Amino acid sequence: MRSSYRDVDTILASFIVAFVLMVIGALPALAQEPLPSWNDTAAKSRIMDFVKATVTEGGERYVAPEDRIAVFDNDGTLWTEQPYYIQLGFILDRVKTLAPEHPEWKTKEPFKSVLEGDLKGLAKGGEMGIVELGMATHAGMTTDHFNTIVTDWFTTAKHPETGKLYTEMTYLPMRELLDYLRANGFKTYIVSGGGVEFMRPVTEKLYGIPPEQVVGSTITTEFAIVDDVPVLNRLPKIDFVDDGPGKPVGINKFIGRKPIFVAGNSDGDYEMLRWAAAAKPPGFAMIVHHTDGVREYAYDRQSSFGKLDKALDEAELRNWLVVDMKNDWKKIFAFNQ
Amino acid sequence: MRSSYRDVDTILASFIVAFVLMVIGALPALAQEPLPSWNDTAAKSRIMDFVKATVTEGGERYVAPEDRIAVFDNDGTLWTEQPYYIQLGFILDRVKTLAPEHPEWKTKEPFKSVLEGDLKGLAKGGEMGIVELGMATHAGMTTDHFNTIVTDWFTTAKHPETGKLYTEMTYLPMRELLDYLRANGFKTYIVSGGGVEFMRPVTEKLYGIPPEQVVGSTITTEFAIVDDVPVLNRLPKIDFVDDGPGKPVGINKFIGRKPIFVAGNSDGDYEMLRWAAAAKPPGFAMIVHHTDGVREYAYDRQSSFGKLDKALDEAELRNWLVVDMKNDWKKIFAFNQ
Numbered sequence: 324m325r326s327s328y329r330d331v332d333t334i335l336a337s338f339i340v341a342f343v344l345m346v347i348g349a350l351p352a353l354a355q356e357p358l359p360s361w362n363d364t365a366a367k368s369r370i371m372d373f374v375k376a377t378v379t380e381g382g383e384r385y386v387a388p389e390d391r392i393a394v395f396d397n398d399g400t401l402w403t404e405q406p407y408y409i410q411l412g413f414i415l416d417r418v419k420t421l422a423p424e425h426p427e428w429k430t431k432e433p434f435k436s437v438l439e440g441d442l443k444g445l446a447k448g449g450e451m452g453i454v455e456l457g458m459a460t461h462a463g464m465t466t467d468h469f470n471t472i473v474t475d476w477f478t479t480a481k482h483p484e485t486g487k488l489y490t491e492m493t494y495l496p497m498r499e500l501l502d503y504l505r506a507n508g509f510k511t512y513i514v515s516g517g518g519v520e521f522m523r524p525v526t527e528k529l530y531g532i533p534p535e536q537v538v539g540s541t542i543t544t545e546f547a548i549v550d551d552v553p554v555l556n557r558l559p560k561i562d563f564v565d566d567g568p569g570k571p572v573g574i575n576k577f578i579g580r581k582p583i584f585v586a587g588n589s590d591g592d593y594e595m596l597r598w599a600a601a602a603k604p605p606g607f608a609m610i611v612h613h614t615d616g617v618r619e620y621a622y623d624r625q626s627s628f629g630k631l632d633k634a635l636d637e638a639e640l641r642n643w644l645v646v647d648m649k650n651d652w653k654k655i656f657a658f659n660q
Numbered sequence: 661m662r663s664s665y666r667d668v669d670t671i672l673a674s675f676i677v678a679f680v681l682m683v684i685g686a687l688p689a690l691a692q693e694p695l696p697s698w699n700d701t702a703a704k705s706r707i708m709d710f711v712k713a714t715v716t717e718g719g720e721r722y723v724a725p726e727d728r729i730a731v732f733d734n735d736g737t738l739w740t741e742q743p744y745y746i747q748l749g750f751i752l753d754r755v756k757t758l759a760p761e762h763p764e765w766k767t768k769e770p771f772k773s774v775l776e777g778d779l780k781g782l783a784k785g786g787e788m789g790i791v792e793l794g795m796a797t798h799a800g801m802t803t804d805h806f807n808t809i810v811t812d813w814f815t816t817a818k819h820p821e822t823g824k825l826y827t828e829m830t831y832l833p834m835r836e837l838l839d840y841l842r843a844n845g846f847k848t849y850i851v852s853g854g855g856v857e858f859m860r861p862v863t864e865k866l867y868g869i870p871p872e873q874v875v876g877s878t879i880t881t882e883f884a885i886v887d888d889v890p891v892l893n894r895l896p897k898i899d900f901v902d903d904g905p906g907k908p909v910g911i912n913k914f915i916g917r918k919p920i921f922v923a924g925n926s927d928g929d930y931e932m933l934r935w936a937a938a939a940k941p942p943g944f945a946m947i948v949h950h951t952d953g954v955r956e957y958a959y960d961r962q963s964s965f966g967k968l969d970k971a972l973d974e975a976e977l978r979n980w981l982v983v984d985m986k987n988d989w990k991k992i993f994a995f996n997q
Contacts, residue, residue, distance in 0.1 A: 389864075389870060466912055510872075519913070519916065520916070523916045527726075533726060534915070534916035534917055535847075535914070535915045535916055535917060537916065541913055544909050544912060544913070545905070545909070546905035546906075546908045546909060546931050546935075548934065552937075552938070553908065553931070553934040553935050553937065553938050554938070555908060555909065555912050562913075568882070568883035569883075571883045571890065571892060572881050572882070572883060572892065575803055575881060575892055576856070576878055576881070576899075577872070577914055578871070578872045579856065579857070579860045579871035579872055579874065580871055580872060594883050594890070597885065597890040598883075598890050600889075600890065601889070601890050601891070
């Protein structure tokens with residue numbers, strides 16, 4: 324039966340509505356300029372030029388989607404690392420929480436300094452002191468229990484100077500960069516010296532990066548069956564340090580591909596930044612340079628917990644992008660006006 | 661301007677054509693029955709029931725797509741492991757290839773036995789002999805060089821008994837199972853005792869599993885800069901053994917999620933099979949049981965390189981599916997008639 328004119332009109336209208344809705348659905352991606360929190364400086368255009376060349380089929384610098392691996396340091400690259408690493412903030416809080424069960428800590432370093440809020444005293448104990456605190460707060464429980472502790476902590480823990488939740492201390496321009504890369508077919512990873520099980524509970528929410536795309540330092544775990552339930556126990560023993568020369572090692576071990584986009588902010592990222600050049604065609608390397616003492620922190624070559632020296636010295640020679648947070652970013656945090 | 665009747669017809673027709681093409685595009689996935697190389701036995705229905713429950717929104721056993729992690733052992737689960745592991749086939753070939761550079765091997769065990777084709781003599785040297793061969797053939801080069809050696813080897817290396825390329829020795833029903841799981845939103849991983857860098861060059865081609873979804877044993881690598889080029893050198897030192905209790909450890913370390921589907925074929929998979937029950941809701945565990953001495957190999961509880969004993973004993977108690985290769989599979993290899 325041939326439809327009446329009215330019927331045809333109705334069917335046509337519904338097809339048009341469906342089509343218009345489809346187009347509207349695709350619009351936001353087209354309408355929104357990428358990297359809105361970046362100023363229109365050379366940094367932004369260098370990044371965008373690289374990405375455009377990467378996705379241009381037939382071009383000399385085209386890279387197939389499966390090889391578009393982007394890796395990001397976390398502390399100081401995706402979220403703030405001042406006045407101390409967020410994971411150290413966790414350690415300090417945990418020592419205070421656990422103190423009632425450990426009366427001996429009142430008189431025993433490095434715990435004593437932590438309980439007295441004496442960060443200078445803590446610093447005197449050096450790296451070994453921090454490792455001891457790390458083991459006391461990160462081991463001796465199952466992986467499930469640790470996950471719960473970390474997840475709970477992040478719901479309320481606040482940055483000691485801004486008073487904002489730690490989860491608000493991520494850099495908005497870097498989150499936009501992650502989104503922009505993913506929109507162009509990149510797979511984004513974190514490659515951090517931080518503990519992998521400290522980051523995994525929050526990276527999806529903060530950065531859109533799922534647990535399996537987080538590479539980090541690990542402590543040894545051991546399989547056990549307790550009351551017929553399989554568990555993994557976290558032991559007080561370092562398994563792998565994902566820092567400095569450990570970063571390319573970690574990338575190779577966990578990912579098994581060479582990254583074509585590498586972002587860091589310290590000499591702990593130097594070897595991984597060099598690793599970007601190992602890809603074919605060579606990848607893009609960038610350094611987040613902390614130049615904004617008003618909106619964040621200004622620390623050039625030396626900070627309390629690391630330095631940016633060799634990487635900065637060689638950046639020009641190796642054509643690495645140095646992002647000047649003060650001049651290249653409109654906003655640093657989402658809560659900035 | 662109001663369209664004429666003819667115009668309306670034309671527009672309508674083109675919308676209908678677009679719509680029909682869209683539907684046709686979706687058809688192949690619907691038309692093909694999953695798991696065509698599986699017989700219609702209980703094994704197939706148990707797998708399909710689990711997958712259907714997993715993807716049924718609102719159901720008690722529904723699992724969100726991001727948590728649909730499926731892990732597969734490789735040797736004896738995805739490809740044949742008889743008369744010896746394929747990676748041992750690689751080792752044997754490499755020793756022969758490298759022998760001219762090592763005249764001392766002619767008289768030195770375990771190399772002597774390999775060069776004389778004396779596998780029994782090799783077996784006498786036990787695990788330490790195999791480790792020594794492994795180090796002599798897997799270390800002392802960059803990761804890039806090793807990748808090239810492995811990739812090249814797989815293009816021509818043949819199974820010693822079937823004469824087929826090793827790359828043809830994968831189990832067709834298992835490849836269909838991988839496809840079926842992926843079509844239902846699962847992310848598929850290999851979790852094998854084999855060397856991760858031995859598998860990664862071929863897993864995408866053989867199983868549709870990319871390098872970053874392969875978890876395996878690792879040897880230590882070290883970052884170096886040689887003639888201003890960054891490389892990773894493979895050292896003769898074992899870093900991590902991804903077997904037995906190491907499998908849940910490896911899953912937690914590399915993936916950071918609990919699998920809801922676990923497949924293995926030996927006691928080396930026992931702990932990982934148990935790990936399936938750690939997910940919420942509990943996951944599915946299956947054992948590939950080698951029962952077909954005609955089309956593949958029949959070895960029940962004991963093989964030359966491992967055993968299936970504890971896992972088989974507990975399978976019924978724990979409701980693990982035991983797949984009987986002879987009865988549950990129509991075909992084993994794609995080259996079977």
